[in-house]
Amino acid sequence: MTKRRVEPILWLLFSAGGVLAAVFLPVLVVLFGLAFPLGWVTPPSHDHLHAVLGHPLTALFLFGLFALCLAHWAHRFRYTLYDGLQLKGSKGLITVLCYGGAVLGSVVSAVVLATVV
Amino acid sequence: MSETEVQPRAYRRPVSTWWWLEKRSYFVFAMRELSSVFVAWFVVFLLMLTYAVGRGDDQYQSFLDWAATPWVVVLNLVTLVFVVLHMVTWFNLTPQATVVRLRGQRVPAWAIIASQYVGLAVVSAFVIWLVTR
Structure with missing residues (x-):
């Protein structure tokens, strides 16, 4: 596939991940990153959280959320590296590392989420 | 090059x-x-x-x-x-x-931005309910 045909698909994934990250991450960071570990709010019991995460719909949704957020990261970080830090020389390597990282992360997500379902 | x-x-x-x-x-x-x-x-x-x-x-x-x-x-x-x-x-x-049209009228930017915050509030409330109930 030529670059021109791939770019809109990458942009679409970036964009979908951007929307999901904007809508879902703030509440998740507040709850799981701060409120539960620091005891501002009583953390959910293991049984309850296991039941929520183990529901196939939750797992499927989280897989989509994780994979698209990683695609969002890959696309944005790729441009951060070569426009921001002027690393135009290693374009190919950066592209492979970013999108490769997102694909690898999505596979890991599927495996980890499958352990709870 | x-x-x-x-x-x-x-x-x-x-x-x-x-x-x-x-x-x-x-x-x-x-x-x-x-x-x-x-x-x-x-x-x-x-x-x-x-x-x-x-x-x-x-x-x-x-x-x-x-x-x-x-x-x-x-x-x-x-x-x-x-x-x-x-x-x-x-x-x-x-x-x-994105350009959103309702009955042929272009939805103003502020309405699109505001509706996203409504979406954010609904999603956040749902996540909190699901996790802490």
């Missing part, structure tokens, strides 16, 4: 690596792009949480203890700042990227 062979060689002013510190708007742009790194970090964090929950109550409790250690708390505080920056900048850009 093949481009330089067909185009006359024009002088291009070299751009400093630190160009994004030259202006406030450049800095905000660079921080917005950097927010993606924190988005990725939090996916990793949630994966570690999921893995711990899958391995049992003991692992889940020790994950919560680890998440309460100072460096993880600081990292997640910084993550929150960047995630909020991503949210605000993303919502503000949406009306420029």
